[in-house]
Amino acid sequence: MRLTSFTDYGLRMLMRMAGTPGQPVSTGELAREFGLSRNHLAKIMQRLARGGLVETRRGGGGGAVLGREPAEIRLGEVVRLLEEGQPLVECFGSGGGLCAIDGRCRLKARLRHAEARFLEDLDRSTLADIALPASAAA
Numbered sequence: 001m002r003l004t005s006f007t008d009y010g011l012r013m014l015m016r017m018a019g020t021p022g023q024p025v026s027t028g029e030l031a032r033e034f035g036l037s038r039n040h041l042a043k044i045m046q047r048l049a050r051g052g053l054v055e056t057r058r059g060g061g062g063g064a065v066l067g068r069e070p071a072e073i074r075l076g077e078v079v080r081l082l083e084e085g086q087p088l089v090e091c092f093g094s095g096g097g098l099c100a101i102d103g104r105c106r107l108k109a110r111l112r113h114a115e116a117r118f119l120e121d122l123d124r125s126t127l128a129d130i131a132l133p134a135s136a137a138a
Contacts (some may be wrong), residue, residue, distance in 0.1 A: 001118050004038065007082035010044045011130075013052065018070040018131035024063030042081070051081040068110060068133055076123035 013030055027045050045064055048054040053073060054064045066073070099105065121133040 001115060003079065004083060004086055006044060006047075006086075007079055009036065009041065010048060011075075011078060011084045013041065013044060014073070014127055015132050016049070016132055017054065017064065017066050018127045019134050021070065022065060024057065024061065024065050026063040029063075047082060047084075051077075053078065053081070066127075068070070070128035071126050073127040074123045075125045075127065075130070076119040076121075078127070079119060079122055 012034065016030065016033070027041045028038050029089055031041050034041070045054065045056065049056050049064070049067075053068050055067045056062070066131075070110045
């Protein structure tokens with residue numbers, strides 16, 4: 001399974017924030033650290049906030065902090081949130097895609113099973129397990 005860059009950077013953002021708990025971080029700061037567009041990271045931050053994984057504050061002293069303790073955030077939950085709307089294969093999408101072998105395909109069930117096992121495995125780990133050490137996060 002290949003994760004989108006959206007999910008990859010979302011996980012990195014959370015790892016960074018878990019390394020400095022309670023210390024607000026701005027999307028501008030993260031953009032500089034990761035060498036990415038602030039707008040791109042803002043979209044990721046919005047999705048994380050909508051999912052309740054981060055809380056954002058505007059103004060001086062503002063920024064984003066984790067919405068829950070790192071040990072309470074399962075990695076599978078993060079991937080499900082950030083990969084929302086990104087099917088593993090075209091036929092898993094809402095429209096089902098155009099498939100000449102639909103109805104006869106025996107691969108689809110195996111892929112769904114593999115995807116479910118992948119997420120179940122990620123659910124065994126938490127953000128606390130992968131948090132960046134404070135020295136690497138700063």
